[in-house]
Amino acid sequence: MPDVSVVIGVHAHPDRLLHTLESLRQQQGDLRWECLIVANGGFQPDQACTSLLQADRRFRVLESDKPGLTHALALGCGQAQSPLIARLDVGDAMAPARLQRQWRIFAQHPDLVLATSDVEICGPAWEPLRTDSQPAATGKPMRVDTVPAEKGIAIDIPHHASVTFRRDAYEAVGGYRFHFYFGQDWDLWYRLASQGTFVHLPEVLTRVRLFSDGLSSRHWREQRLIARLSLACHQARCTGRPETSLLQQAASILPRPPSRLNLPWDGRRAEGAYFIAEALRRQGDRRCHHYFGEALRYGFWKPRIWVRAAHSLALL
Known part of the structure; x- marks a missing residue:
């Protein structure tokens, strides 16, 4: 039984995936982990990735027959064997101490349901762009559902790929919801806040790369709309109002179909x-x-x- 299950969704760019998987193999300590790589869109690993996956049995590849990251993550989390689920995205990298540091604080605090950390944001070639942190972070677990509903929760999660959460809490709130093709993370964080404490570790434990053709770069408008709807759903739940119409709006926000014209601009x-x-x-x-x-x-x-x-x- 692994101590931590790492879940990655992938549909392209095997060269970026290789670096991500190597950062997992460099984790410090004797922590037992597994990595579930959920592929969709006909993803095919290149030779280097294939060799790594065959050489290390801690990696498991799953096939998703539905498009989008949300379906991939739901499938991976559903197959996870450990009590903790850590997120990571293709192209990003864990610091060598990340899993050990986050696992340890979960072991020390049974009421903790989510751990995050500072995140270094980089360009495609690891050019440093900025570091996302929380100046007031103490590294101690806290309840985050203590602010008015219209303000969300009392903590900022720097990046989806920085998070580790308890599987039982994830399952208790219904996991990732398929209404959210984009921005499925904040909808989950709002719901997890009712299950226990969150913690922000004030150290860089994840390095994230931005690509010009990446999801965040291409669909920031959709993600911004989804963020507002996620917060509106949170307010509705806190005040006992139905979420039905809000979830219908979220489900309507989908990527535009690719152009049939091979245009030289984008x-x-x-x-x-x-x-x-x-x-x-x-x-x-x-x-x-x-x-x-x-x-x-x-x-x-x-x-x-x-x-x-x-x-x-x-x-x-």
């Missing part, structure tokens, strides 16, 4: 590249020029990209 990818470029520019990092070039290639009609790209020339 406004959403341009925005993702621009976000990375501008974060680097503000730090005086010359590597921003590469991403401004990508942003202009895919979104040449967007004025702000031209303006900031021109500002970046000062770094030369």
Whole structure:
């Protein structure tokens, strides 16, 4: 029986998956873990990934016949064998101490249901962009359902991939809900808050990469809408009102079907590249020029990209 089950959803980019899996194999201590990799969309691992998966029996590959991350995560969590479930995304990496640190605090606090930590946000080539933390974090578990419902919960979860939670609490609240194609994490956090305490460990235990073609880059508008609906559902539950209409609205927020035209531009990818470029520019990092070039290639009609790209020339 493993101590922790790590759940990863994947549908593309086997090269990014390899680095993520290697960070798991570098975990410190004698903690027993398993990793459930849920593939959908016809994902095929490359030779390097295949060799790793065959060499280490702690990795299990599951096939999901339904699209989207939510279905993949629900399948992985349903197959998890351990009492704790840790999340990680393709392309990201755990610090060597993450599983040991989070497992230990669960062992010390039986009422703890969710643990998170500081997260380092990086570009595609691990360029440091920022660190998401909580200045007031003490590393001690606390109840987070102590604020008015309209304010959500009394803690910020820096990133979905930073979290470990108890499986029994996850099951008690109904797990990930399929109404949320995007942003399924905050809907779960609001519901888990009623089950016990949360903790934020004030140290970087997860490193997250942003890609111009990644989910967060391409669908931040949808995620923002879902975040508002998740909070509205939380308020409805706290005041005894039904969530039905809100869940119907959430279920209607889906990705647009891919264009049949093979166009050389892509406004959403341009925005993702621009976000990375501008974060680097503000730090005086010359590597921003590469991403401004990508942003202009895919979104040449967007004025702000031209303006900031021109500002970046000062770094030369």
